[in-house]
Amino acid sequence: MKLPVEDDFNDVLGKAQKGQGISTEVLAETTGLSEESIRKARRGEFEPSDVAILGQALGLNVEALLAIGRNEWYPEEQKAIEGFELIATRFYDMYVNAYLISDPATRETIAFDTGTDPEPILESLFKRGLTLKTLFVTHSHGDHIEGADLILEKTGASAVISRIEPEVPFATEKIDEGYVARIGSLSVEMFNTPGHTKGGSTFLVTGLSRTVALVGDAIFAGSMGGANVSYEQSLAGLTKILSLPDDTVIASGHGPLTTVGQEKEMNCFYRVG
Ligand SMILES: [Fe+2]
Structure with missing residues (x-):
């Protein structure tokens, strides 16, 4: 799609x-x-x-x-990445993205947000025989965590979220910037990208064929989530993400995949200097 x-x-x-x-x-x-x-x-x-x-x-x-x-821009389509799946669920007239990432060797899997419906995630895990270890929550907005409790209950996975993000209605481990997790050959590092929410997080995943930044609503292709908490913080978070290498894939909470290189040119909120 x-x-x-x-x-x-x-x-x-x-x-x-x-x-x-x-x-x-x-x-x-x-x-x-x-x-x-x-x-x-x-x-x-x-x-x-x-x-x-x-x-x-x-x-x-x-x-x-x-x-x-002028409707002249759409990010370049990214080739499929083994072990990486985007799951989009409907939210009124738009979509919310959740992601599943698996270590191709061990099949251990991690999820990033849930979207508005836990079923497609549970179905994909079941169909592909994957074991969910951890649910990483980019931020606490309801459209990103619907049914998280059900996913945790059915899979036995644990959930993690930034310590400074508002509470969510399921059990979580609170983490801080610099937190690193290893899942098989994958590594996940968290850094703070607040502004849209108080403790919005970006998770940088290495170990797939491409490095992927799961940014929640800190960046959308061409734009970013509303600066509900602070516009300055939102811009700083966006700049922090766009200081990653150009070929880093940006996996946003809404809209298509993009890359750091493309966003440095075409993100409306990114200004050099
Ligand atoms: Fe949000």
Whole structure:
């Protein structure tokens, strides 16, 4: 299934404006645009010159923003990675991603989030005869952890989450930045990427044919999750992830897979310097 890109240009504008706490009135004054044209852009009416002005004023990557607005950009499709599976579940009119990663040799498996329905994960584990060891939770939002209790109960796996993330309704081990787990030949390292939530985490998995960063909502292809806690923290988290090697696969909580290299060019929130 080709997952749609999660955010359109107007979602990006909305997140940038809200994140920086700039009123439409002030944005109109700084840009010389009318409040009505700003509202139109935020509703999704694509007027390239207005969008470029707004993108500039909000510190966004204007070329990336225009490319998304013109529907000209979609991340390059990633070749299948042995031992890596993306499981997308519906959430209203969009999708949420969960991931299963297995050591190809031992078949020991780890999961990252659950999405909105535990069944596809349980089915995939069962069909492929995989043993789930650990569920890693990127953040506590309900659309990422639905049915986690059922998965833990049925598989006997344990769950881990950042110590600073709000509580979730199932038993977890609390972990800190720098935590490393080894599962067969795989290694998982956690680092803090807050901003969308207080203790949002990124898990870097090495040992597959590609290094994969499971980022939750810290990055979407071309965009990022809303900066509910802090816009500065969100930008810092995004920059931290994009300091990984260019060929690192980014596995987001919503939308298609992408890579560090592509996001450095086409993420609207990433600005060099
Ligand atoms: Fe979220």
